[in-house]
Amino acid sequence: MKKFCDLLWVIRTVKEFENKYQCQITQSYLFRLLESSFLGGRKTKASKPVLELLLFLKLLGIDDKHQLFIKPRGHRLCDSGSEGCYDLNIKQKKLMASWYVSLEDATNKQWMNYFCFNDSGKRQAMRSTISKSLQQWTEEMIYLGVAVQSDDQLELLGEHAWVRDHQPPITKEELHAILELQARKGREAEEYVLCYEKRRLQEQGLIAEADRVECISDSFVNAGYDILSFSTSGLEPNRFIEVKSVNPDGPFYLSDHELKIAKVLGSLYYLYLVDQTNQIEPIKIIKNPYSFLSYHANLEPIQYKVSFEGGSNKNR
Structure with missing residues (x-):
């Protein structure tokens, strides 16, 4: 094409x-x-x-x-x-399909609504029923090998089943690059919050406390928070901060462990959402996020811990 x-x-x-x-x-x-x-x-x-x-x-x-x-x-x-x-060639078409479908997510959703499972478990649609506005997209999906056409019938190929849920395949190299980028943004966000906290405490006259603000994300990775800080004067930290680097409108991720620690610490636990693209208000602070998110956000589990009764995983 x-x-x-x-x-x-x-x-x-x-x-x-x-x-x-x-x-x-x-x-x-x-x-x-x-x-x-x-x-x-x-x-x-x-x-x-x-x-x-x-x-x-x-x-x-x-x-x-x-x-x-x-x-x-x-x-x-x-x-x-x-x-x-x-x-x-075939390999290039597969690559292009994985990138192009994700870019045109809204169009793809409309197109996929025409497909249904038949008795053989194949996802099919009648091309004549697809709206005119989606005929060009249909041609592109056929060219890229996402679907094949026989007479008036379209069939979504099994290896492109991911198209339905808009999660394109990625390689190990691409996953590594994504994780590296996320880690770098996370480190930058932590550094930003560390400086922010020191400056906040200094402006409140809590100089000694500002000197004791500490980022523990490298030395205590399973603490459930990243930074130890202070809300009031004292020798022991009383503000436990979890830092998240976020996009303006995108979701962010909390681990089950972080959520449990947030519940235990209650009003001592703070969530700092850092949007590094926002020059006016880069940090959004949520106090007691366990309580706040329960009422103001959707918490969706994305992983499952699987264990067998009696600890056996043998074939049954």
Whole structure:
């Protein structure tokens, strides 16, 4: 399909420019280069939307000088195909499907509502029943190998069952990168709160207490909180702070152990939500979060502890 061929073409154009000139290409120069180039005897007439999609899919990145660079996903897409071939192979289609479906979550939800299980356990839909606004999406899903069509019948392939719940497959490398990023943001949030607490206490005249504020997340990882601080003067900490680095509208995660400690400590336990993108009010403080979250938030368990009666896990 033209859209996905163009994506691969643009990435390879950026790569070829880097290899030839040993520097990054600017956005404006890329547009001029694409509009004077040919792929399969045709010009790219929509360079800007193609580039925007590449950025949204995190295949390309752009710096503050408007220079483009290939992200790990982009390299992975290129390296999964043959040089000089601008049609996606099976492996590249699987990769693209995992990224593209997640980007268009709302469209995918509408599309998946047309699919039902048949008597054989296969998820199928009649294409003629799908709305006109979703026909282009249908074509894209067929091209990417998410579904196959026979006459008027569409069938969702088993290996793409994740599409229903919008959880694309990720590799070990991608998971490692995600965990590394989360760990780095967590450390930065803890450092921010540590400085915040010292400054808060100093402004209240509690100089000695400010000197004893301590981050224990490395030395006592199962404490159920990250920072020992003070609400009033004293020798012993009386403010136990759990720090979470959060996105503006996204969820955050509390472990079962953290929730239990919050319940035990009650009003001595504080949850500091740090949004590092918010320059005006980066910290939201929740006192006694066990009580607060019980009334003002949805707590959804996402893990199960499995044990067998008598401690045996033999086949039965």
